[in-house]
Amino acid sequence: MSDVLEFADVTLTRSGNHLLEGINWRVAEDERWVILGPNGAGKTTLLQIAATNMHPSSGYASVLGEVLGAVDVFELRPRIGLTSAALAERIRGSEWVLDVVRTAAYGVLGTWRESYEDLDDARALELLYRLGISHLAGRTFGTLSEGERKRTQIARALMSDPELLLLDEPTAGLDLGGRETLVATLGQIATDEASPATVLVTHHVEEIPVGITHAMLLRGGKIVASGPIEDTLTADNLSSCFGVALDVSHQNGRWNARSA
Numbered sequence: 577m578s579d580v581l582e583f584a585d586v587t588l589t590r591s592g593n594h595l596l597e598g599i600n601w602r603v604a605e606d607e608r609w610v611i612l613g614p615n616g617a618g619k620t621t622l623l624q625i626a627a628t629n630m631h632p633s634s635g636y637a638s639v640l641g642e643v644l645g646a647v648d649v650f651e652l653r654p655r656i657g658l659t660s661a662a663l664a665e666r667i668r669g670s671e672w673v674l675d676v677v678r679t680a681a682y683g684v685l686g687t688w689r690e691s692y693e694d695l696d697d698a699r700a701l702e703l704l705y706r707l708g709i710s711h712l713a714g715r716t717f718g719t720l721s722e723g724e725r726k727r728t729q730i731a732r733a734l735m736s737d738p739e740l741l742l743l744d745e746p747t748a749g750l751d752l753g754g755r756e757t758l759v760a761t762l763g764q765i766a767t768d769e770a771s772p773a774t775v776l777v778t779h780h781v782e783e784i785p786v787g788i789t790h791a792m793l794l795r796g797g798k799i800v801a802s803g804p805i806e807d808t809l810t811a812d813n814l815s816s817c818f819g820v821a822l823d824v825s826h827q828n829g830r831w832n833a834r835s836a
């Protein structure tokens with residue numbers, strides 16, 4: 577069985593700048609990764625390559641066993657669930673929540689002329705239930721709170737039963753209660769053996785759900801440290817990554833960092 581993601585010496589250059597440089601990374605089917613790093617570290621860029629939305633300028637990247645540059649990405653994308661701020665911005669406010677989720681079965685963002693089967697409806701409703709928002713199925717996306725939108729997007733990302741789940745800052749912008757309940761839901765997804773390989777991007781170690789097995793720390797487009805989470809999230813590595821002396825603690829499956 578090949579890895580879900582395999583990056584070898586991946587570099588991505590724009591306007592003469594290396595957004596990513598020399599990235600070596602492998603993600604296996606049963607792994608759940610967190611990507612941490614300061615603003616501008618290259619986290620979203622890395623996720624966009626994994627989502628097949630960007631190609632490396634040099635190096636080798638394979639996604640779900642297919643080499644980028646040698647595969648039709650439109651065939652690959654339905655096998656990948658993605659949530660990101662950029663994608664959320666493209667969802668029309670007038671779209672029904674149920675439609676935001678079930679249109680993912682067709683790889684489209686808005687309803688058009690697709691015809692849905694009962695099975696699609698049942699799956700979309702089941703996912704909304706799993707995300708704790710089945711009561712919102714008949715609301716429009718534009719009327720939802722930020723937390724409800726995040727949950728809708730995660731349900732959408734899971735709709736096509738993806739083999740790879742990519743979550744770009746899924747808890748950004750939420751209040752403390754909203755963050756904690758969503759981190760708990762993400763923990764249920766991460767610890768579920770039936771869930772796909774998952775990569776989650778965040779700035780904050782407090783937002784890492786239980787069940788995350790591996791971490792990559794990025795700074796300036798380069799890997800500071802990468803590997804099993806317990807070996808990677810050390811005070812030294814986090815301090816190098818964020819450029820400030822940090823202490824780190826780990827309790828009941830959750831992480832905490834503060835200045836040393």
Ligand SMILES: Nc1ncnc2c1ncn2[C@@H]1O[C@H](COP(=O)(O)OP(=O)(O)OP(=O)(O)O)[C@@H](O)[C@H]1O
Nearest residue numbers: 590591593595613614615616617618619620621622
């Ligand atoms: N098309 C582009 N041309 C030039 N530079 C770019 C381009 N796209 C992104 N960048 C730069 O690449 C760097 C990495 O961006 P990226 O969005 O991947 O970082 P990030 O770690 O996700 O940051 P944040 O935490 O702020 O979201 C940033 O400095 C950004 O300004």
